[in-house]
Each structure stands twice: as C-alpha cells, then as structure tokens.
Amino acid sequence: MEQKKLGGQTVRFASPPVILGFGCAVGQKEGQGPLAKHFDHIGQDDTFGENSWEKAETAMQKKALAIALEKAGLETSQLDYLLAGDLLNQCMATAYSVRSQDVPFFGLYGACSTMAESLSLGAMLLDGGYGTHIAAMTSSHFCSAERQYRNPLEYGGQKPPTAQWTATGSGAVILGREGYGPRITHVTTGKVIDKGITDANNMGAAMAPAAYHTLQAHFQDTGRTPGYYDLIVTGDLGSLGKEIVTDLFRRNGIDMTKVYEDCGCLLFDPKTQDVHAGGSGCGCSAVVLTGYLLRGMTHNKWKNILFCGTGALHSPTAVMQKESIPGICHAVAITTQKGGTP
Amino acid sequence: MEQKKLGGQTVRFASPPVILGFGCAVGQKEGQGPLAKHFDHIGQDDTFGENSWEKAETAMQKKALAIALEKAGLETSQLDYLLAGDLLNQCMATAYSVRSQDVPFFGLYGACSTMAESLSLGAMLLDGGYGTHIAAMTSSHFCSAERQYRNPLEYGGQKPPTAQWTATGSGAVILGREGYGPRITHVTTGKVIDKGITDANNMGAAMAPAAYHTLQAHFQDTGRTPGYYDLIVTGDLGSLGKEIVTDLFRRNGIDMTKVYEDCGCLLFDPKTQDVHAGGSGCGCSAVVLTGYLLRGMTHNKWKNILFCGTGALHSPTAVMQKESIPGICHAVAITTQKGGTP
Numbered sequence: 241m242e243q244k245k246l247g248g249q250t251v252r253f254a255s256p257p258v259i260l261g262f263g264c265a266v267g268q269k270e271g272q273g274p275l276a277k278h279f280d281h282i283g284q285d286d287t288f289g290e291n292s293w294e295k296a297e298t299a300m301q302k303k304a305l306a307i308a309l310e311k312a313g314l315e316t317s318q319l320d321y322l323l324a325g326d327l328l329n330q331c332m333a334t335a336y337s338v339r340s341q342d343v344p345f346f347g348l349y350g351a352c353s354t355m356a357e358s359l360s361l362g363a364m365l366l367d368g369g370y371g372t373h374i375a376a377m378t379s380s381h382f383c384s385a386e387r388q389y390r391n392p393l394e395y396g397g398q399k400p401p402t403a404q405w406t407a408t409g410s411g412a413v414i415l416g417r418e419g420y421g422p423r424i425t426h427v428t429t430g431k432v433i434d435k436g437i438t439d440a441n442n443m444g445a446a447m448a449p450a451a452y453h454t455l456q457a458h459f460q461d462t463g464r465t466p467g468y469y470d471l472i473v474t475g476d477l478g479s480l481g482k483e484i485v486t487d488l489f490r491r492n493g494i495d496m497t498k499v500y501e502d503c504g505c506l507l508f509d510p511k512t513q514d515v516h517a518g519g520s521g522c523g524c525s526a527v528v529l530t531g532y533l534l535r536g537m538t539h540n541k542w543k544n545i546l547f548c549g550t551g552a553l554h555s556p557t558a559v560m561q562k563e564s565i566p567g568i569c570h571a572v573a574i575t576t577q578k579g580g581t582p
Numbered sequence: 583m584e585q586k587k588l589g590g591q592t593v594r595f596a597s598p599p600v601i602l603g604f605g606c607a608v609g610q611k612e613g614q615g616p617l618a619k620h621f622d623h624i625g626q627d628d629t630f631g632e633n634s635w636e637k638a639e640t641a642m643q644k645k646a647l648a649i650a651l652e653k654a655g656l657e658t659s660q661l662d663y664l665l666a667g668d669l670l671n672q673c674m675a676t677a678y679s680v681r682s683q684d685v686p687f688f689g690l691y692g693a694c695s696t697m698a699e700s701l702s703l704g705a706m707l708l709d710g711g712y713g714t715h716i717a718a719m720t721s722s723h724f725c726s727a728e729r730q731y732r733n734p735l736e737y738g739g740q741k742p743p744t745a746q747w748t749a750t751g752s753g754a755v756i757l758g759r760e761g762y763g764p765r766i767t768h769v770t771t772g773k774v775i776d777k778g779i780t781d782a783n784n785m786g787a788a789m790a791p792a793a794y795h796t797l798q799a800h801f802q803d804t805g806r807t808p809g810y811y812d813l814i815v816t817g818d819l820g821s822l823g824k825e826i827v828t829d830l831f832r833r834n835g836i837d838m839t840k841v842y843e844d845c846g847c848l849l850f851d852p853k854t855q856d857v858h859a860g861g862s863g864c865g866c867s868a869v870v871l872t873g874y875l876l877r878g879m880t881h882n883k884w885k886n887i888l889f890c891g892t893g894a895l896h897s898p899t900a901v902m903q904k905e906s907i908p909g910i911c912h913a914v915a916i917t918t919q920k921g922g923t924p
Contacts, residue, residue, distance in 0.1 A: 244711045245662065249686045251712050292903050320587065321771065329671040330897035331691045335774065339908045344591045344771035346699060347895065347910075349673045349691040357688060361703065368710025369586045370593050388899075429663065429686035432677065553689070555672035557730075561634050566681045568689075 250461035256423035263307025267408025293383035301337035320371025356549025379410030380521030405515035411526030444481025450567030475525030478518030503528035592803035598765035605649025609750025643679035662713025696720035698891025721752030722863030747857035753868030786823025792909030817867030820860030845870035
C-alpha cells in the first residue's frame with residue numbers, strides 16, 4: 241500500500257477529498273463585524289427561536305448543516321458519517337443537533353480546534369475509502385460559553401485585555417470523495433503542548449505554542465515554507481497569540497507576516513466591537529472558514545490555504561486545581577489547484 | 583478502490599488491524615469484583631497517589647497506556663496517533679494524560695461509548711494507511727463522575743434501583759497494522775437514538791434502543807446472526823438495559839440470551855457489591871474489554887466477539903432543561919481467527 245504518512249505528524253491524501261458544500265449561521269454581533277457579507281445566515285437575535293442558549297447553539301448547528309447540504313446538493317441520508325463536537329459540557333449542542341439527523345456519528349472534543357479536527361478525520365475517512373460523503377461541523381455560542389466557563393451573563397463581569405470573545409456561530413462542511421470544489425491535500429495532526437500558562441483569560445498565550453509546534457511540523461513534514469501558502473490562518477489565537485506565533489517564527493529566522501492571519505482577529509472589528517484580544521470558540525474558526533475563507537477560495541481570492549484550528553484543552557475544574565492550560569492545533573491544507581501537490 | 587463500506591453503517595477492513603497490546607488500571611471496588619484476577623493494576627486506594635479525583639483519573643489513564651505499550655513491546659514514540667476521551671467536562675482526564683505523551687492526538691467525546699469509538703476510528707485510520715501504531719484509550723472514575731453529574735460524595739445521596747455505578751478504571755488498546763493478536767474486522771458506527779427517556783437515573787433504558795439499533799444494523803449489513811459470535815457484549819446497559827435489548831430482539835423473533843452479555847453486569851457482583859442496576863461509565867466497558875475479554879480471547883475462551891460500546895449523550899444542563907437522553911452505540915467485531923471473514 242502507498243505510504244500516506246509523510247513521517248512526523250502529516251498525512252498526504254492519495255485522493256484529496258473535495259469540499260462540496262459549506263454553510264454557516266452566526267449571531268448578531270458577528271453579523272455586524274467585518275465579515276458580515278460572507279455569512280449565509282445571521283440570526284435576528286442570539287436565541288435562534290429557542291428558549292435556552294444551549295438550544296440556540298443546537299439550532300445554529302442544524303441551520304449550518306442544512307445550508308451546507310443544500311449547497312452540496314445532497315440530502316442528509318447521503319452522508320456516511322457526521323463528525324462534530326462543541327465546547328459545552330458533554331458536547332451538548334452537538335448531541336441534540338445530530339439526534340435529528342439519522343447519520344452515523346463520531347463525537348469529537350477538540351475544544352476550539354474542532355473544525356480542523358473534524359475536517360482532518362473526515363478527510364482521512366473519505367480518502368481511506370470508508371464512504372462518499374461526510375459532514376464536519378462545530379459551534380460555539382457566547383452566552384452558553386460564558387455561563388459555563390466564566391460567569392452568568394447577568395454578572396456583567398469585567399475582563400482583562402488579554403481575554404477573548406467567544407463567537408456565536410456554527411460552521412458545517414460537506415466533504416466528498418469526488419466532485420468539484422477546493423480539496424484537502426494534507427492534514428497535520430497536533431500534539432498536546434503545554435507551556436505552563438495558567439491564566440484562563442489568556443488563551444491566546446496558552447494556545448500559541450501549540451500552533452507554532454504544528455506549523456513547524458507541517459513545514460518540516462511537507463518541505464513547504466510559509467510562502468507556499470497564500471494564507472496561513474490560525475483558529476482563535478487573537479491579537480496576542482498571533483503576535484506570539486509571529487515572534488516565535490521570527491526568532492527562528494522565518495517571516496510569517498506576509499501570509500499569516502488569525503480567525504479571531506478577522507471576525508470582529510477591534511476598534512468598534514470591544515472584543516478585547518479578539519474572537520474565540522469553536523465557532524470562530526468554523527464561521528471564518530465556512531463564510532470568508534472557502535467562499536474566497538471559490539472566488540479565486542486564494543489558491544492555497546493552511547487552516548490551523550487551535551484549541552485550549554483546559555477545564556474550569558483543572559484551572560481551579562492550579563493546573564496549566566494544554567493547547568492543541570491541527571492544520572488542514574486546502575487547495576483549489578488541480579492535481580494536488582507532489 | 584475496493585469498496586470497504588458494506589452499505590448501511592458498517593465498514594469491513596481490507597487489512598484488519600491487530601490488537602498488539604492492551605492494559606487496564608482499576609479502582610478498589612472493581613478490584614474486589616468478579617473480574618478482579620483479570621486486571622493488570624488495581625489501585626491501593628482510588629486516589630492513585632493524586633490529590634484530586636480528576637487527577638487520579640488522569641493517573642489511571644497513564645498507567646493503562648503504559649501497560650498496553652509494554653505488552654505491545656512499543657515505546658510511546660512509535661505511536662502515530664492517540665485517540666481518547668472521557669466523561670469529565672472538557673475531557674479533562676484525557677487532556678492531562680495525553681499532555682505528557684508527545685503523540686498526535688484526536689480528542690473524542692462519545693460518553694461511555696468512547697472505548698468502542700476510539701477503537702473504530704483507530705482501526706479505520708490504520709486500515710486506511712495512516713500509520714502503523716495507534717492507541718485507543720478512555721477512563722472514568724466514580725468520584726469525579728459523581729460530583730460532576732450528580733452530587734458531591736459527602737452528600738451520601740440515595741439512588742433508585744435503576745441507577746448504575748460509574749466504574750473507576752481506564753483501559754488502553756494498542757492497534758497495529760501488522761503483528762500477532764486479535765484483529766478488528768468490522769466496525770458498525772452508531773446513530774444518535776433518543777426514545778424520550780428523561781430520567782438520568784435510568785441510563786440503561788435510555789441507551790438500550792441505541793444498542794438495539796446498532797446491533798440490528800450490524801446484522802443486516804454483515805449478513806451475520808447473533809449465533810455467529812461467541813459473545814456479544816454491550817458496554818454499560820446494566821441489568822435493566824440488557825433486559826430491554828433482549829426483549830426488543832425477542833419481539834423480533836431473535837433469541838439473544840445464549841450469546842449476549844453486558845459489561846455493566848460483568849464488572850460487579852450484584853449480590854455483594856450494591857451497585858443497583860450495574861456498572862457504567864467509559865471505564866466500565868474499557869476495563870472489561872482490556873481485562874476480561876481480550877485476555878479471554880488470547881486464551882481461546884472466545885474466537886469472535888462483538889464489542890458494543892454504549893453511551894448516553896446527555897448533559898446535566900440538558901436534563902435540567904427537560905430534554906430527553908440521546909443514546910449511541912458503536913459495534914466493533916474482533917476475531918482471533920486467521921484470515922478474517924468473507
């Protein structure tokens with residue numbers, strides 16, 4: 241059998257899976273940000289017609305998946321697998337959105353890296369020959385995350401400038417073995433990296449070393465340099481985490497400034513939207529990918545993107561027990577060029 | 583490419599992955615039960631030398647993984663991927679056990695089905711050609727689960743007879759593309775099934791319909807009957823859930839009584855250990871598999887086993903919001919017969 245593992249942490253696909261459809265649903269604040277025009281569905285309010293924030297998050301997932309399926313011209317019954325997860329305890333938003341889908345389901349927990357994790361595994365399952373269509377999905381909701389991870393909204397708690405704003409949004413991607421669309425050529429799977437950050441209001445710093453580690457592994461395994469990509473984008477490091485990654489590469493003699501962005505910095509306008517260090521949450525990278533990035537790729541804005549979902553694998557209980565915050569980052573190489581890459 | 587998907591929910595492996603090693607660590611109560619002599623490591627107390635129940639769970643995972651690797655004759659550095667998850671919020675036990683492993687990591691959330699989920703995905707990744715060695719792992723701890731899902735231990739809360747006892751234990755399996763050992767030939771991936779049970783003290787009833795659904799799919803997809811297997815074992819339905827599954831099959835004209843067991847019924851002695859309807863938790867099926875079942879297979883006690891991890895994808899928040907409890911079940915066919923199956 242052909243060796244698909246390039247060595248290290250990277251896989252190259254023999255039959256690069258195709259992104260046949262993608263969809264997103266976002267909240268009000270995201271719909272007032274700089275990427276507003278790229279989103280498929282912007283909620284009238286953040287309840288999405290439900291009577292709890294958690295159920296609102298489930299409703300967003302259903303919406304995003306329905307849009308992605310419609311764009312792919314597929315029915316739910318044509319999906320071989322659905323891979324999804326979210327930030328809520330027991331991945332509650334996902335369990336209740338998948339309940340109504342009648343599709344074999346693998347539940348994931350990758351914190352805010354879930355969009356990249358679900359794409360990675362989905363692409364491996366398709367390229368491996370285990371089906372023809374797979375959905376990858378995730379979500380986060382500011383209000384459900386705040387009360388679970390921090391304080392009830394009614395507290396009106398203040399946050400330090402390093403804190404980030406959990407995005408309200410869900411993104412879904414439909415992958416196919418065949419068809420027309422951007423293709424996933426490589427995935428680089430992250431290791432858990434923990435450099436000892438204990439401040440849960442500074443996730444960017446906690447996750448940045450994981451992003452640096454995975455990016456380095458990707459470059460080493462593939463022989464590519466940052467310049468190969470039109471855009472390298474991390475999931476939700478925010479302004480501080482992005483600066484740390486840029487700095488770590490600079491110390492290594494590599495200039496990332498020309499091609500590197502972060503979804504947490506793209507999603508909101510730092511001048512007018514008061515999100516401190518930027519956006520975060522599973523939904524952040526998911527809606528930037530399924531709204532802005534994949535749409536841009538299909539309009540030839542970028543040919544080669546490296547999408548790097550970042551996640552902080554901490555828990556409030558762990559932080560109370562004085563534990564530091566482990567980070568992870570999974571990188572997914574997406575291209576619109578035919579024939580993939582050597 | 584060869585069609586590996588049998589149709590429906592089942593995959594048949596072209597190169598059935600081999601179980602090269604397996605290990606488990608359990609708590610005191612599990613070490614006093616009927617399977618005691620099969621476990622690799624029984625904790626002196628349930629702290630495993632740590633100062634919190636969550637950290638104790640992490641310690642158990644590390645122990646189980648180390649034992650499994652040792653039996654497989656492998657170093658951590660030879661693992662291509664580690665797939666794992668647990669019941670704690672943000673899969674905390676797993677994040678902190680994997681942190682020290684330096685292995686590419688996919689985090690899973692399948693509630694108590696995680697052992698079967700991690701084996702399913704691990705086998706697919708290996709058969710798909712993405713590496714040579716993969717670890718699948720999970721855990722649960724009675725004390726960390728009680729305080730998260732129910733009440734602090736100090737409450738001494740009473741439970742109804744339908745309630746189950748979360749197992750304290752962790753199991754790890756090392757899968758390889760080549761080598762000697764039992765092989766995974768098929769996986770049947772479950773859909774989320776919810777028949778409207780809202781009582782979080784009756785998980786057996788909530789999960790039984792999912793187990794029935796996945797088993798039916800497995801028989802239909804493979805053309806096998808229950809009699810093909812020497813043992814069909816569900817993860818943690820307990821005595822009540824097991825009875826429901828048996829009854830659902832009986833109504834369908836199928837007698838399951840000769841081959842069907844449940845890990846939750848095997849792990850504890852109902853007469854002397856006061857566990858109400860039986861064992862539960864990710865650790866329940868994980869330690870029964872990695873202690874009793876795989877050891878039995880290597881000693882020719884059984885040739886063909888269908889291991890069906892069952893999970894309740896509810897959350898305490900969902901239950902408070904009057905939601906019912908969605909269930910899931912993933913089936914993994916394991917054989918010691920050479921050449922696999924047609």
